[in-house]
């Protein structure tokens with residue numbers, strides 16, 4: 368029993384140290400959050416976003432275009448694309464690792480397009496629904512882009528990060544580890 372407890376504690380300690388190193392490395396690479404690092408949506412927040420996005424897609428009578436700008440490995444985009452085969456999904460990511468992951472994982476999905484690119488070079492004009500997960504430092508730049516570029520009625524579902532100057536229509540609380548946070552829903 369004691370050996371089990373020791374091994375368990377060592378594994379937990381290794382995981383905590385690895386996670387801390389990963390977060391700090393991400394923060395350094397991300398220039399203080401100005402370039403959101405590759406941290407996939409997981410847990411309750413992922414479930415809430417997928418459920419909320421599914422509500423909008425299910426209600427829509429027309430074929431929708433759903434985008435995850437900064438899609439990472441497709442944690443949000445791919446479950447939705449698998450569930451809604453008749454709608455179009457677009458993922459864009461600047462990082463070569465997340466891009467290659469989503470590219471490989473989406474090979475079998477005909478309704479998914481992915482780009483290894485800067486989201487600011489892409490038009491959001493025909494996008495109906497956006498799912499995203501950014502840092503608070505990046506949020507003002509993204510809001511500006513969306514206000515300039517996205518069409519009226521476009522819905523944006525943001526994991527944990529408030530997007531300034533956008534019209535908030537819903538704020539869904541969740542608890543992640545010890546922190547209380549929100550999924551934010553906006554409409555242009």
Ligand SMILES: C[S@@+](CC[C@H](N)C(=O)[O-])C[C@H]1O[C@@H](n2cnc3c(N)ncnc32)[C@H](O)[C@@H]1O
Pocket residue numbers: 402403404405406407408435436437438439440441442443459460461462465484485486487498499500501526
């Ligand atoms: C926090 S992760 C979110 C991943 C995914 N949306 C999810 O929720 O699982 C943010 C991602 O945005 C990407 N990213 C950061 N700045 C970007 C930019 N200007 N254009 C495209 N992707 C960007 C990063 O490479 C990273 O994979």
